[in-house]
Amino acid sequence: MIESTRNSRVVQAARLHRARYRRETGKTLLEGPNVLEGALSSGVVPETVFALQRDELTRRADQAGTDVVLVSQAVLDKLAGTENPRGPVAVATIPQQGAIEAVDTVILCGIQDPGNVGTLVRSAAAFGFQVVATAETADIWAPKVLRSAAGTHFATNIVTGATVKDVAAAGVFLVALVAAEDGRAEPDEEDRPIGLMVGNEARGLSANQKAAARATLTVPMSETVESLNAAVAGSIAMFAIAQGRPA
Amino acid sequence: MIESTRNSRVVQAARLHRARYRRETGKTLLEGPNVLEGALSSGVVPETVFALQRDELTRRADQAGTDVVLVSQAVLDKLAGTENPRGPVAVATIPQQGAIEAVDTVILCGIQDPGNVGTLVRSAAAFGFQVVATAETADIWAPKVLRSAAGTHFATNIVTGATVKDVAAAGVFLVALVAAEDGRAEPDEEDRPIGLMVGNEARGLSANQKAAARATLTVPMSETVESLNAAVAGSIAMFAIAQGRPA
Numbered sequence: 001m002i003e004s005t006r007n008s009r010v011v012q013a014a015r016l017h018r019a020r021y022r023r024e025t026g027k028t029l030l031e032g033p034n035v036l037e038g039a040l041s042s043g044v045v046p047e048t049v050f051a052l053q054r055d056e057l058t059r060r061a062d063q064a065g066t067d068v069v070l071v072s073q074a075v076l077d078k079l080a081g082t083e084n085p086r087g088p089v090a091v092a093t094i095p096q097q098g099a100i101e102a103v104d105t106v107i108l109c110g111i112q113d114p115g116n117v118g119t120l121v122r123s124a125a126a127f128g129f130q131v132v133a134t135a136e137t138a139d140i141w142a143p144k145v146l147r148s149a150a151g152t153h154f155a156t157n158i159v160t161g162a163t164v165k166d167v168a169a170a171g172v173f174l175v176a177l178v179a180a181e182d183g184r185a186e187p188d189e190e191d192r193p194i195g196l197m198v199g200n201e202a203r204g205l206s207a208n209q210k211a212a213a214r215a216t217l218t219v220p221m222s223e224t225v226e227s228l229n230a231a232v233a234g235s236i237a238m239f240a241i242a243q244g245r246p247a
Numbered sequence: 248m249i250e251s252t253r254n255s256r257v258v259q260a261a262r263l264h265r266a267r268y269r270r271e272t273g274k275t276l277l278e279g280p281n282v283l284e285g286a287l288s289s290g291v292v293p294e295t296v297f298a299l300q301r302d303e304l305t306r307r308a309d310q311a312g313t314d315v316v317l318v319s320q321a322v323l324d325k326l327a328g329t330e331n332p333r334g335p336v337a338v339a340t341i342p343q344q345g346a347i348e349a350v351d352t353v354i355l356c357g358i359q360d361p362g363n364v365g366t367l368v369r370s371a372a373a374f375g376f377q378v379v380a381t382a383e384t385a386d387i388w389a390p391k392v393l394r395s396a397a398g399t400h401f402a403t404n405i406v407t408g409a410t411v412k413d414v415a416a417a418g419v420f421l422v423a424l425v426a427a428e429d430g431r432a433e434p435d436e437e438d439r440p441i442g443l444m445v446g447n448e449a450r451g452l453s454a455n456q457k458a459a460a461r462a463t464l465t466v467p468m469s470e471t472v473e474s475l476n477a478a479v480a481g482s483i484a485m486f487a488i489a490q491g492r493p494a
Contacts, residue, residue: 115362119476126468126475148476155471219486221373224402228373228482229366229395235479236486239466 002050003072010071013050013091014078019139028094029143031080032087033057038151039092040064046090050079058088066090081143094141100159102171104129104193104241106234107164109209110136110200116231118148120198123235125152127242129196132167133160136200164212167195176205176213177237179227187215194241198234249297250319257318260297260338261325266386275341276390278327279334280304285398286339287311293337297326305335313337328390341388347406349418351376351440351488353481354411356456357383357447363478365395367445370482372399374489376443379414380407383447411459414442423452423460424484426474434462441488445481 002010015021016029030036030046039046040060049061050071058068071079079089106129111117117138124131133140140160146153168174172195175187187194197213199205205213219228219236227233249257262268263276277283277293286293287307296308297318305315318326326336353376358364364385371378380387387407393400415421419442422434434441444460446452452460466475466483474480 119479122472122476123479126466126472128469150473150476152472155469219373220490222375222402225369225373225399226397229369229397229478231476232366232370232479232482235475236483239483239486243467 001070001072002075005074005078007075009048009069010050010075010078013048013089016091017081017143019142022094022139022141026094027091028141028146029079029081030090030092031082031085031143031147034151035146036061036088036090036151039090039154041151042154044092044095044154046092049088049090050076051088052076052086061090081147095154095158097159098157100132100162100167100170100172101130101157102193103157104238105132105167105172105195106130106238107167107195107197108133108137108140109164109197109205110134110203111198111230112138112201114138114142114144115148116201116229118145118150119231120234121145121149121156121158122152123231123238125149125155127238128156129238129242130157131159132162132195133158134163135161164195164197164209168212173215174213176210176216177233178210178216178218179204179233181218182216184213184216186217191215196234196237196241198230201230248317248319249322252322252325254322256295256316257297257322257325260295260336263338264328264390266389269341269386269388273341274338275388275393276326276328277337277339278329278332278390278394281398282393283308283335283337283398286337286401288398289401291339291342291401293339296335296337297323298335299323299333308337328394342401342405344406345404347379347409347414347417347419348377348404349440350404351485352379352414352419352442353377353485354414354442354444355380355384355387356411356444356452357381357450358445358477359385359448361385361389361391362395363448363476365392365397366478367481368392368396368403368405369399370478370485372396372402374485376485376489377404378406379409379442380405381410382408411442411444411456415459420462421460423457423463424480425457425463425465426451426480428465429463431460431463433464436491438462443481443484443488445477448477
């Protein structure tokens with residue numbers, strides 16, 4: 001049982017809340033039972049699980065080969081990014097990034113809010129979409145984003161630091177999700193797989209990104225409202241595409 | 248120009264971040280240009296706008312009859328719930344609550360995350376839905392919820408502290424949004440207006456709430472993912488209902 005918040009394993013793990021340490025080590029934190037469960041179910045073996053007590057989930061981690069370490073509430077408080085944490089916090093290696101596949105894809109083009117990034121990962125996994133994030137997007141492997149995605153990071157292919165042109169080069173048909181129709185056509189039925197471009201919360205897609213798109217999609221809605229939340233708009237468009245009927 | 252964070256108007260306004268003071272005064276805070284703009288466009292006249300400088304928006308507020316007060320960055324920091332605020336913070340009276348109408352409605356049944364509550368209000372306004380919140384739902388008039396809804400609180404009818412039975416009594420057909428189909432039918436085309444019940448993020452709908460529903464809706468998705476974010480699931484269902492094709 002580790003009781004000291006100055007224990008070196010605890011100090012090193014807590015540093016993974018900072019982007020710089022995640023980059024240097026290639027590791028991140030899985031916080032709470034949902035994220036840990038999602039990782040274990042996808043065959044990810046965390047390096048360490050810090051937990052208040054042993055339970056079904058820590059037993060599964062232990063059997064998979066993870067080092068399960070019991071810690072005090074003070075240590076868990078230091079490790080977790082949330083207030084009054086109860087669930088385990090695990091250290092895991094960020095999966096090696098694979099190639100962009102020629103499948104339906106959501107492209108996060110500068111999404112900044114970690115909650116929105118995580119929500120889009122969760123919806124992408126639910127609707128069978130690959131996730132590609134541009135360099136301007138918030139770190140997809142940040143603990144906060146993993147929490148918001150509720151353990152679904154490991155259920156879909158994720159590629160970061162790519163451009164929309166990289167996605168097009170993989171054989172994906174680029175479609176810009178826009179708040180108001182700009183006169184361009186919607187994708188045809190044969191325009192598959194689709195690369196759905198979702199822009200920044202405040203600024204939307206850049207002019208360059210819009211120009212790279214071969215069609216646009218708009219979620220029809222009341223004119224009294226300017227726009228939907230970016231994660232909601234992207235999720236509705238993925239749902240509509242998955243149903244075979246672009247919004 | 249108010250420069251002291253101990254100015255009595257500033258102290259009283261800052262208290263409105265607490266639920267107790269909102270209840271006692273019937274007022275709340277509108278933070279940032281989007282929320283203030285949404286309020287002004289819907290004919291709401293805030294009591295006071297605290298701003299760093301005069302601009303187009305403060306001029307509109309001034310013309311509407313709002314007292315515009317210039318403040319220092321330190322004062323704005325104290326008034327705002329966000330870090331490094333730039334936009335104005337306004338004090339406004341929470342609109343008098345009207346009756347539940349016989350129109351398509353989203354019923355927030357114990358949604359706890361302020362971001363989710365705000366996102367659902369925003370989607371409801373976008374898809375022409377009334378919003379009803381049960382007593383177990385996070386305070387819909389909290390400044391954080393208003394921020395997340397981006398100024399759309401004033402674009403739809405909002406009723407709080409109601410039960411799903413109150414909604415049914417107003418002539419609305421109750422439909423439970425559930426993560427997995429439970430054998431009950433989807434609503435028919437003539438089952439309108441719909442009252443879409445969205446449950447708590449972790450626990451979903453209560454047994455009582457489910458029993459009150461006359462049909463269920465499920466967003467079809469991959470079996471590898473347990474559920475969508477509650478605000479996303481509710482928004483997709485509202486979108487599908489608005490399109491005349493329940494998910």
